Amino acid sequence: MTNAVIFGNSGSGKSTLAKRMARDKGLGHLDLDTLAWEPTTPPQRKPLEVSEAAILAFTGEHENWVIEGCYADLIALTFPLADQLIFLDLPVEDCIAHAKSRPWEPHKYPSKEAQDANLDMLLDWIRDYPQRNDSCSRQAHVSLFEAFTGEKQRITSPTD
Template identity: 40%
Template sequence: MHRFLIFGNSGSGKSTLANKLGQDLRIPVLDLDTIVWKPNKIAIRRPHEDSENDLRDFIKNNPSWVIEGCYSTLIKIALEFSTEIYFLNPGIDKCLENNSKRLWEPHKFKSPEEQAQTFEFLQNWIQEYEKRDDEFGYSSHRSIFQQFKGKKQEIIA
């Protein structure tokens, strides 16, 4: 049974690693963005309780999985069920570079043009990662990584 949890800054490679693991092992992948944001609505967050319920349902209904995201409140829930965690921490410059190469994400945006409208906002948001003290910031992710007692890996390159 594999239950991988992947977290880090936007642009750190979470989706790439999650999709590779999911394909290689033929297990479902949950991108937390898909349960946090209202469908086809840019930056309108669903109630936390709804996201939490969806996360718990996914975990309950899948014996093996990969979950990826940057939301510490949801990461902490999945953590207790995880067999292995990955903290992706390649540095701000690499995250910015990856974001600039990001392909269209149809599960998040209606069109490539709509996604492109968020580019500058996301670039700025990525740059604030180490300064933020919210659930999306480095300090929160570092704390989760340090507290986990199971198999874990920090990927910095």
Template identity: 40%
Template sequence: MKLILLGNAGSGKSTLSKKLIAREPAARLSLDEVAFHNGAERRPLEESIADVEKFIQSHNHWIIEGCYADIIEAVVHECDELIFLNPGIDTCIAHCRSRPWEPEKFNSRQEQDENLDNLIDWVKSYESRVDEYGLSRHRRLYDSYSGKKRELKHTTQYETL
């Protein structure tokens, strides 16, 4: 398995990757881990891509998940399948509101909760953003990929994987 999960924040990428790995062991890389320096400062793109390439070379079976079209574009040719999770803004917001504490991203549950309004505002802008995190860029990446791919528009479809 060499799988890339692409989608908005809250689309279910992390949850789905963990479910798939429980069924078929594989290394997992959240692109959040390679995209940023401490906090909100984005790393140079070339450094992030180099780290993802090292990850790919180090593992025979893997899942990479994230919303960073600029990073994924550079490595998508390495995957066996690209899955675009696109369940809609309301579902993404609901997932954000119900997500458990993410200690890899936040020092405490309180810190995560204090960031929730910012995250929801960011999720709501998905359809209008034209950056590497927005729907238009994700759509372009998905549509241009010529390998095996699936777009999942309903979380019920996640169960079929």
């Protein structure tokens, strides 16, 4: 049985690793970006209980799964269900390079042009990861990693 949660900074490789695990092990795959936000401009987070209900629905529909995202508050909700935690704790410079070479994510953006129009904001977000103190910060991720009592792995370079 595999119920894994992958988290880290934007551009750390969460989606790439989760998609590979889902493909190789036949797991259901959930990207938390798809349920964390209201479809508004500017974007606003959905109420925590709405996102929690979506996570529980997903885990109830899939016996084995991988969930990935950067939201510590949502990831913490998976702890009673997860048996494996993977923290992609890569240097900011690696995350920036990955974001710049990221392929189009059609589940997040209507076009590659729309995704690229958001790139400067994303790069600033990635750079601020070590200094932020929100639920998507490195500080929150380190606390999550330390709190998890199951099998866990911390990856600190793209080659690990």
